[in-house]
Amino acid sequence: MKLDPYDTSNKRIEDSSIQDVSSAEKVLVNCTPEEETEMSINAKFRAIQPSSSILSYVEDNLLGRRRLIEIKNAGYNVKISAPLDNVPFSTSTERERIEDIAFRNKLEFFAAAKISSSFPTPTLPEIAFAGVSNVGKSSLLNSLTRQWGVVRTSDKPGLTQTINFFQLASKLCLVDLPGYGFAYAKDEVKESWEELVKEYVSTRVGLERVCLLVHTKRGMKPLDYELVDLMERHKTPYQIVLTKTDLVFPIDVARRAMEIQESLKRNKSVVNPVMMVSSKTGAGIRNLRGVLGKLARFIKP
Ligand SMILES: Nc1nc2c(ncn2[C@@H]2O[C@H](COP(=O)(O)OP(=O)(O)OP(=O)(O)O)[C@@H](O)[C@H]2O)c(=O)[nH]1
Numbered sequence: 530m531k532l533d534p535y536d537t538s539n540k541r542i543e544d545s546s547i548q549d550v551s552s553a554e555k556v557l558v559n560c561t562p563e564e565e566t567e568m569s570i571n572a573k574f575r576a577i578q579p580s581s582s583i584l585s586y587v588e589d590n591l592l593g594r595r596r597l598i599e600i601k602n603a604g605y606n607v608k609i610s611a612p613l614d615n616v617p618f619s620t621s622t623e624r625e626r627i628e629d630i631a632f633r634n635k636l637e638f639f640a641a642a643k644i645s646s647s648f649p650t651p652t653l654p655e656i657a658f659a660g661v662s663n664v665g666k667s668s669l670l671n672s673l674t675r676q677w678g679v680v681r682t683s684d685k686p687g688l689t690q691t692i693n694f695f696q697l698a699s700k701l702c703l704v705d706l707p708g709y710g711f712a713y714a715k716d717e718v719k720e721s722w723e724e725l726v727k728e729y730v731s732t733r734v735g736l737e738r739v740c741l742l743v744h745t746k747r748g749m750k751p752l753d754y755e756l757v758d759l760m761e762r763h764k765t766p767y768q769i770v771l772t773k774t775d776l777v778f779p780i781d782v783a784r785r786a787m788e789i790q791e792s793l794k795r796n797k798s799v800v801n802p803v804m805m806v807s808s809k810t811g812a813g814i815r816n817l818r819g820v821l822g823k824l825a826r827f828i829k830p
């Protein structure tokens with residue numbers, strides 16, 4: 530996937546969920562109570578002041594919607610599919626230093642489960658990817674491992690319907706969970722996926738971390754908070770990963786990270802910081818690899 534080379538406008542064109550406060554205020558007089566609530570949510574979001582460390586993280590990692598020229602100027606090779614995932618002017622030794630070794634192993638699918646009794650025996654440290662349907666769980670697994678196509682992705686929500694286990698050599702097990710909150714699925718199907726995910730995050734032995742993926746534009750949903758509460762109760766370590774950061778302006782990436790960090794600050798099992806990625810551009814992927822690579826099984830050479 531490529532960034533649009535003609536887009537140098539830096540305008541918000543896809544951002545329907547976040548509106549301009551001044552225009553929102555102007556129409557407030559003629560709107561329904563639901564619209565009014567929606568607008569006050571937007572106004573509150575706009576009022577968030579991200580910390581300077583979050584703002585500089587977003588800038589340093591070129592997160593958010595960017596002009597091609599900005600990416601080029603930072604030294605990235607924009608001709609490859611995920612330009613922000615390569616190291617500017619890198620040498621192979623730099624690459625070796627920066628990228629975590631675990632994620633360079635071959636990714637292999639080894640089990641799928643529709644019920645907990647068919648979960649494979651845990652033998653490796655496990656990292657699971659959870660989140661609402663279509664948030665980009667499967668795509669993130671592909672971009673973390675750079676092995677496009679091993680994990681199936683789709684623009685239709687509800688593609689992943691089983692818990693899929695993948696292994697990276699003998700270092701890590703990566704688990705792609707079915708998405709929850711998929712509006713079009715039948716109720717009983719929806720419930721069975723949700724129950725399976727809940728059972729997995731609360732009972733799985735060897736589960737080192739759940740990456741809870743949150744769409745940057747949409748923020749956390751009630752089902753995300755339900756899962757958070759469950760993980761808190763079971764002391765399952767989880768880390769928030771903002772996805773599809775390429776769809777919003779950099780400032781809104783920072784605002785979302787700040788908003789979520791604040792809303793979870795009293796939680797005990799949350800692992801900080803909030804990570805921010807785009808599987809489309811590759812922004813933030815290397816840092817996430819670095820963070821998760823630390824969980825890989827250490828094997829003495
Ligand atoms: N713009 C943008 N689109 C993305 C990104 N990551 C994934 N997508 C798109 O989002 C859609 C859903 O991606 P998936 O990875 O299949 O999402 P999922 O969370 O695994 O979905 P389910 O399996 O249905 O729960 C696909 O069309 C992807 O191409 C991203 O970083 N940026």
Ligand SMILES: [Mg+2]
Pocket residue numbers: 666667668681682688689705706708
């Ligand atoms: Mg999926």
